[in-house]
Amino acid sequence: MPHETYARIDPSVRKRLSAAAIREFAAHGLADASLNEILIRARVGKSSFYYYFADKEDLFASMIESVYDSVEAQLPPFAFEGNTREGFWDAVEAHQLSVAAALGGERHGMDLFRALQPLRHSPSPRLAATFARIGTNLLAVIRVGRARGFVRDDVGEEILMRLVEGADAALDARVLPATENQLKAHLRLAHDTMRRLLEAKGDAA
Template sequence: MPRPRASRLDPERRQTLLDVAAEEFAEHGFDGASFNRILERAGFSKGVAYYYFEGKDDLYAAVLALTLEALAQRFGAWQRPPDADGFWRTLRERYFALTSHIINDERSARLLRSMSQARTHPKLQEAWLRFEGPLVAWFQRVLEDGRALGAVRADVPESLLLTSLMGIGQASDGWLLEQWAQKGAPALRKGAAQVFSLFEDLLTPRPVGLAPAKRR
């Protein structure tokens, strides 16, 4: 976590540091990024930087927090729709709004590609857990509302659905961003539609005695 005194850093200088750091982390990932290079480009001495941040991992966590905050604002707060059709329409709109945001913000896309390190890197696990908690809570509320509206299956435990949803989400995020990096925006849009269909297949209620329903 940034030291409490970081809030007293001049806002313009803080933004400069975070912008430079975001570019460095987006280009090189966490391990390949140079803390010294960030400080030199941002015009910070080591003494000043360490006064406000504990090190490279702390600065990365601050950059990651801003990136995810921007995505959360784009995704929007969740409010229960009036019915099952509205549930899927709202979820689809939010998902593809997020996809469009990533396509239009290359730096965020590159940062998100490197974010998988935060899940497994010893220095970043604490930071990732701070971000993961609100994300899990958001999806849990979506599942609860979906079940209440009859839009989400109730034949398996909600905890299993949540675990499966988060697992598919983490795996597909990495896959989608690789598609974007290798083939560009059209591949990302096509892949996003395929990923959303996986979510639909996982969550849509199964009519008794019939093949799994598929929503289009």
């Protein structure tokens, strides 16, 4: 995580650094992004950078989390107060699509998250923490769905999470959407796959 003093960095410096980092990571991904280019564009010295961040990966994860903060701020947490199976799964899909719309509204947001996806196969501890945070929405779906009887309860939450994350990783390897419409289509496919994995069998209302 960023050094605790990151919160006290001058806002204008933080703005320049974030803009430069998001642009570079969105264009080149984590591995090929140039930290030197980011620091030159942001007009930040290396000594200052390493005071706030452990390394380039730490900066990358922090930028992902910053964009995710903005997306989360635009959306209510997932909740479902109805009592029908189709209504529940429709609400899940609507929530996923609203996330896509919010992400599409962020400058370089989709490109940045696209750069994140290949890293989910073997994330470092720093990026694993980022993926875990993003996964909180899935955990909410599982818990709300179980409470209504729409999500299977024959295996534990962690296994269900891994099943869905594994399917997502396979779909991401198949196609990495570049536009908002492609992202929506991708999310609809991911939603259908998730439902098949999670849905409880039987005649629950």
